Amino acid sequence: MSKPNEGVEKVPLHLADPHHHKDAIGAKMGMWLFLFTELLLFGGLFLLYMAYRLQYTQDFVIAAKELNLMMGTINTIVLLTSSLTMALSIAAIQRNKKTLAIWMLVVTVAFALAFMVIKYFEWTAKIHHGIYPGSPDLLNMPNGEIIFYGMYYSMTGLHALHVIIGVVIILFMLVFLIRDKITQHDYIKLENAGLYWHLVDLIWIFLYPLFYLIH
Amino acid sequence: MANPTIAEKFESYLDYPGMKKGLFGWIFSIDHKRIGLLYLVSMVLFFAVGVTLAFIMKLEMLSPGKDVVDPQTYNTLFTLHGVIMIFLFIIPGIPAVFGNFFLPIQLGAKDVAFPRLNLLSWWLYMIGGIFAIVSLFLQGGPIDTGWTFYVPYSIRTTTNVILPLLGAFILGFSSILTGLNFITTVHRLRAPGMTFFKMPLFVWALYSTAWIQVVSTPVVGITIVLVIIERIFQIGIFDPALGGDPILFQHLFWIYSHPAVYIMILPAMGVVSEILPTFAKRTIFGYKAIAYSSLAIAFIGYFVWAHHMFTSGMSDTSRMIFSLLTFVVAIPSGVKVFNWIATLYKGSIDLRPPLVYVMLFIFLFSIGGLTGLILGSLATDVHIHDTYFVVAHFHYVMFGGTIIILFGALHYWLPKMFGRMYNEKVANIAAGIIFVGFNILYFTMFILGYQGMPRRYWSYLPEYQTLHIISTVGSWILILGMIVMFWNLIYGVLKGKSAGDNPWGGTTLEWQIQSPPIMENFHEIPTITHEPYYHAAAINTEDNKHKKIDEGENE
Numbered sequence: 048m049s050k051p052n053e054g055v056e057k058v059p060l061h062l063a064d065p066h067h068h069k070d071a072i073g074a075k076m077g078m079w080l081f082l083f084t085e086l087l088l089f090g091g092l093f094l095l096y097m098a099y100r101l102q103y104t105q106d107f108v109i110a111a112k113e114l115n116l117m118m119g120t121i122n123t124i125v126l127l128t129s130s131l132t133m134a135l136s137i138a139a140i141q142r143n144k145k146t147l148a149i150w151m152l153v154v155t156v157a158f159a160l161a162f163m164v165i166k167y168f169e170w171t172a173k174i175h176h177g178i179y180p181g182s183p184d185l186l187n188m189p190n191g192e193i194i195f196y197g198m199y200y201s202m203t204g205l206h207a208l209h210v211i212i213g214v215v216i217i218l219f220m221l222v223f224l225i226r227d228k229i230t231q232h233d234y235i236k237l238e239n240a241g242l243y244w245h246l247v248d249l250i251w252i253f254l255y256p257l258f259y260l261i262h
Numbered sequence: 263m264a265n266p267t268i269a270e271k272f273e274s275y276l277d278y279p280g281m282k283k284g285l286f287g288w289i290f291s292i293d294h295k296r297i298g299l300l301y302l303v304s305m306v307l308f309f310a311v312g313v314t315l316a317f318i319m320k321l322e323m324l325s326p327g328k329d330v331v332d333p334q335t336y337n338t339l340f341t342l343h344g345v346i347m348i349f350l351f352i353i354p355g356i357p358a359v360f361g362n363f364f365l366p367i368q369l370g371a372k373d374v375a376f377p378r379l380n381l382l383s384w385w386l387y388m389i390g391g392i393f394a395i396v397s398l399f400l401q402g403g404p405i406d407t408g409w410t411f412y413v414p415y416s417i418r419t420t421t422n423v424i425l426p427l428l429g430a431f432i433l434g435f436s437s438i439l440t441g442l443n444f445i446t447t448v449h450r451l452r453a454p455g456m457t458f459f460k461m462p463l464f465v466w467a468l469y470s471t472a473w474i475q476v477v478s479t480p481v482v483g484i485t486i487v488l489v490i491i492e493r494i495f496q497i498g499i500f501d502p503a504l505g506g507d508p509i510l511f512q513h514l515f516w517i518y519s520h521p522a523v524y525i526m527i528l529p530a531m532g533v534v535s536e537i538l539p540t541f542a543k544r545t546i547f548g549y550k551a552i553a554y555s556s557l558a559i560a561f562i563g564y565f566v567w568a569h570h571m572f573t574s575g576m577s578d579t580s581r582m583i584f585s586l587l588t589f590v591v592a593i594p595s596g597v598k599v600f601n602w603i604a605t606l607y608k609g610s611i612d613l614r615p616p617l618v619y620v621m622l623f624i625f626l627f628s629i630g631g632l633t634g635l636i637l638g639s640l641a642t643d644v645h646i647h648d649t650y651f652v653v654a655h656f657h658y659v660m661f662g663g664t665i666i667i668l669f670g671a672l673h674y675w676l677p678k679m680f681g682r683m684y685n686e687k688v689a690n691i692a693a694g695i696i697f698v699g700f701n702i703l704y705f706t707m708f709i710l711g712y713q714g715m716p717r718r719y720w721s722y723l724p725e726y727q728t729l730h731i732i733s734t735v736g737s738w739i740l741i742l743g744m745i746v747m748f749w750n751l752i753y754g755v756l757k758g759k760s761a762g763d764n765p766w767g768g769t770t771l772e773w774q775i776q777s778p779p780i781m782e783n784f785h786e787i788p789t790i791t792h793e794p795y796y797h798a799a800a801i802n803t804e805d806n807k808h809k810k811i812d813e814g815e816n817e
Contacts, residue, residue: 073376077376077442081438083476083477088483090480090481091485094514095514180495180496194498194504198497198499200495201488205487
């Protein structure tokens with residue numbers, strides 16, 4: 048912000064392509080703005096969670112005890128570690144260690160997939176017990192528990208969708224790394240992907256206590 | 263660096279040889295000027311659909327009972343009229359067309375910060391629009407919930423709700439991408455010397471708008487997604503039968519949709535601040551006050567949403583607080599109007615078509631704004647809530663404000679965008695017809711609403727008929743005026759005489775370059791040394807404007 052126009056070189060403009068310029072600070076600024084909108088997207092859900100928790104405190108406590116604390120905790124550890132490997136990948140490319148950066152991304156993807164697998168078992172276990180939106184068993188429960196599971200499925204579901212999108216993005220970054228589109232001097236793409244991945248992680252850090260820990 | 267003389271013409275963005283030929287050269291172009299025109303064409307088409315729907319509705323209102331459509335069709339008509347006009351026309355509106363085209367030029371940049379993202383925004387916009395249109399023809403029939411999609415009706419009705427909702431979500435995404443693109447552009451791509459307080463006020467308005475787009479759109483995004491999930495999976499979050507709370511939906515909906523009102527009006531106010539100094543031939547009065555008031559409107563606009571819900575069921579305390587805050591937001595709007603009037607004072611006023619539209623705007627928007635205060639005060643709102651008074655109010659603000667200025671912006675900037683001039687006399691006549699038709703159409707609605715005519719009703723009591731007939735006749739006059747205006751503009755763009763580079767004597771950067779602009783906008787990035795509306799420089803160097811760019815305007 049303090050250095051306006053850094054991206055525009057002072058060259059004869061006929062020769063320069065008007066639509067392509069490199070501006071790492073600008074790219075990162077755009078990414079932060081996008082992350083801001085993601086926070087607000089989940090913010091709406093957190094607001095609803097708060098309102099319904101106040102309205103149906105007792106039902107929320109009962110329903111939360113049904114969730115599998117062990118699986119939630121393992122997933123938290125998995126996701127936090129994947130954030131670490133993501134950061135290590137960026138640190139590696141900054142030091143021009145391409146192979147290490149690639150391996151760190153592979154590990155990140157592996158952790159992300161592990162998260163999804165655990166999530167899958169957690170959800171299917173619930174569904175086997177007849178607890179899913181619109182199920183006869185759930186509709187017989189008190190309203191507060193219906194809402195709790197409604198919030199649970201929509202919030203963790205939306206988060207899982209973000210994990211999947213994150214995996215796709217990281218796979219793209221892998222290709223870019225292998226093809227040297229991301230280098231020691233131009234790694235803003237990887238850095239932005241990292242920012243996105245940390246946001247996915249951060250949102251889970253809030254979901255975990257809200258659903259699994261507070262009783 | 264070649265020094266272009268006035269006679270020498272460079273290849274403009276309209277026929278740039280480096281682009282793909284034909285349609286693909288447009289729909290896959292990442293040039294901000296071409297994308298601006300893409301938006302313009304697609305938006306005018308959607309606007310025509312919206313006007314047609316409104317025209318049929320007004321016909322239906324000619325007498326009580328059935329005239330042309332049955333009640334269910336009427337429900338879908340007002341829903342689609344709202345959805346198309348709001349999500350597809352006014353919200354993208356001025357930023358998408360004129361923002362895309364002129365923001366980089368006014369900043370002295372070659373393009374926006376993320377050109378490819380910009381193209382993606384347009385594509386998302388089209389996909390969202392197509393979703394809304396396709397839903398009309400699918401089984402179940404067109405959506406009939408009203409543009410607000412209020413639950414629980416929107417989760418119970420059997421009409422096609424999911425597709426238009428998905429369309430609205432995608433349009434929101436498009437809007438967010440445009441917003442973050444503009445914010446980054448303003449921060450990163452200002453020409454050397456272009457400090458924040460040397461930016462044209464249109465840029466300030468776009469900047470404030472972009473922040474609203476980024477901050478409030480995600481909230482309605484998640485709300486819409488939840489309604490879709492609710493319809494498919496019965497999660498119960500908004501369904502009162504399962505313990506959900508419909509009022510929460512209204513809160514989340516208006517947390518976006520009230521600031522969205524400022525997404526619509528702020529850019530229009532920015533255009534007014536551009537046109538006035540050009541035709542008053544003097545600098546704007548109170549530059550900083552206008553710039554800051556844009557930010558103030560954007561900020562306060564967040565804290566007034568619940569004034570849409572005074573009759574929905576809220577505590578008295580919160581209703582009073584929201585009523586008070588609603589009055590507060592009128593202050594920055596007032597600051598702007600007073601500064602505009604002061605700009606005209608002792609200016610050498612040149613009453614050309616763009617200024618005529620600004621005059622209409624100040625008049626109509628003032629009526630819209632002042633009736634807004636009547637609605638904002640709690641006691642009167644309870645009386646006239648959900649009546650034609652509200653309909654008249656927001657049409658005075660949205661149509662009389664934003665769309666009139668969109669027309670004004672077309673008259674102001676089309677000569678720059680295409681290099682050709684329309685017939686000014688016809689333009690003034692069209693503005694006159696529009697003004698007359700507009701007031702006949704909507705002012706009668708104030709009276710109808712005050713007498714108790716509820717909005718969205720298909721039929722009415724016989725005593726309202728006279729006013730309804732007057733109003734319908736007004737709609738015909740208004741449409742006639744718009745046809746004349748568009749015909750004149752289109753004819754001017756295709757066949758008009760050459761406009762020259764600076765037909766109005768404007769001082770901002772877009773008037774210092776060739777019309778229509780070259781692909782790179784500038785031969786050399788200008789250096790900015792004085793405030794945007796500095797007329798003395800323009801008058802002194804009337805005949806070497808081109809030279810000024812190269813010398814960085816620092817004579």
